[in-house]
Amino acid sequence: MKQTIYRSQDGLEGGASAPAAEVPAELAAAAQAATDPKGAAPVGPTKISARDVSVFYGEKQALFDISLDIPDKTVTSLIGPSGCGKSTFLRTMNRMNDTIAGARVTGRIDMDGEDINARSLDPVLLRARVGMVFQKPNPFPKSIFENVAYGPRIHGLTRSKAELAEVVEESLRRAGLWEEVADRLHSPGTGLSGGQQQRLVIARAIAVNPEVILMDEPCSALDPIATAKIEELIDELRERYCIVIVTHSMAQAARVSQRTAFFHMGRLIETGDTEEIFTNPRERRTLDYITGRFG
Numbered sequence: 354m355k356q357t358i359y360r361s362q363d364g365l366e367g368g369a370s371a372p373a374a375e376v377p378a379e380l381a382a383a384a385q386a387a388t389d390p391k392g393a394a395p396v397g398p399t400k401i402s403a404r405d406v407s408v409f410y411g412e413k414q415a416l417f418d419i420s421l422d423i424p425d426k427t428v429t430s431l432i433g434p435s436g437c438g439k440s441t442f443l444r445t446m447n448r449m450n451d452t453i454a455g456a457r458v459t460g461r462i463d464m465d466g467e468d469i470n471a472r473s474l475d476p477v478l479l480r481a482r483v484g485m486v487f488q489k490p491n492p493f494p495k496s497i498f499e500n501v502a503y504g505p506r507i508h509g510l511t512r513s514k515a516e517l518a519e520v521v522e523e524s525l526r527r528a529g530l531w532e533e534v535a536d537r538l539h540s541p542g543t544g545l546s547g548g549q550q551q552r553l554v555i556a557r558a559i560a561v562n563p564e565v566i567l568m569d570e571p572c573s574a575l576d577p578i579a580t581a582k583i584e585e586l587i588d589e590l591r592e593r594y595c596i597v598i599v600t601h602s603m604a605q606a607a608r609v610s611q612r613t614a615f616f617h618m619g620r621l622i623e624t625g626d627t628e629e630i631f632t633n634p635r636e637r638r639t640l641d642y643i644t645g646r647f648g
């Protein structure tokens with residue numbers, strides 16, 4: 354079933370007054386539910402504030418003057434066609450672009466009002482505060498226990514073995530994996546299924562008390578059941594963390610995020626509540642993308 358969406362005239366290219374497009378009713382309903390879930394916490398205050406952020410890979414400019422506020426305790430989706438700069442923008446938030454030879458970032462990104470590119474800020478500590486989950490699960494070639502214990506140990510977050518074991522258990526519980534691995538904590542993390550490995554990686558990120566979790570297409574290598582589990586987990590985690598997710602799946606963005614930002618050719622075209630972006634976008638390009646006309 355389709356639902357006809359009428360767009361506002363404000364900011365439209367072309368200025369047509371006809372119904373803009375047909376957004377599948379399921380997508381619109383999912384976006385509505387994610388934006389205004391019953392009993393859920395409201396969108397939090399701004400956690401990360403990007404101003405005029407541009408990124409260059411050598412001579413090539415990949416992002417152009419991005420200004421975007423990312424709220425705390427909220428899931429923000431970054432959507433847009435391949436190559437539009439979603440992952441590049443995600444990486445600016447934990448300075449992962451610093452690790453790419455020839456990459457240069459200009460502009461300013463504040464986290465809780467603090468410039469994350471300040472020289473005084475240690476990128477290793479920043480990456481503990483701003484954890485990252487990649488497309489392909491990447492557990493260390495170590496046991497399940499050691500994968501999670503590694504971060505707290507190197508950052509000196511626990512004082513005894515017992516305390517470390519507690520942090521490991523708590524992190525695995527919060528990542529929804531404890532029940533499945535409690536009896537094999539000392540088996541290799543790489544022996545788990547893809548979906549379990551992705552939850553292990555999330556537990557590893559959680560173990561160092563992050564404030565933000567960045568996810569770069571975290572479900573693209575997973576089957577639908579494992580994907581559903583990760584989406585459920587994302588929904589639970591947002592009560593505590595600021596979450597930013599890059600996804601190619603419009604249905605996933607509509608299901609899991611309360612805020613959505615649409616990128617196109619290195620520019621931020623539009624951002625707003627997910628429901629608004631999916632049902633009444635201001636820009637024609639946004640509409641064309643979410644209704645599958647390009648990308």
Ligand SMILES: Nc1ncnc2c1ncn2[C@@H]1O[C@H](COP(=O)(O)OP(=O)(O)OP(=O)(O)O)[C@@H](O)[C@H]1O
Binds near residue numbers: 410
């Ligand atoms: N390490 C790099 N070196 C040079 N160019 C890069 C590098 N990483 C990304 N780019 C270029 O920057 C632009 C944005 O890429 P990016 O990966 O951020 O886009 P994306 O929207 O995440 O794409 P996708 O959805 O395909 O993952 C692209 O043109 C890409 O080719």
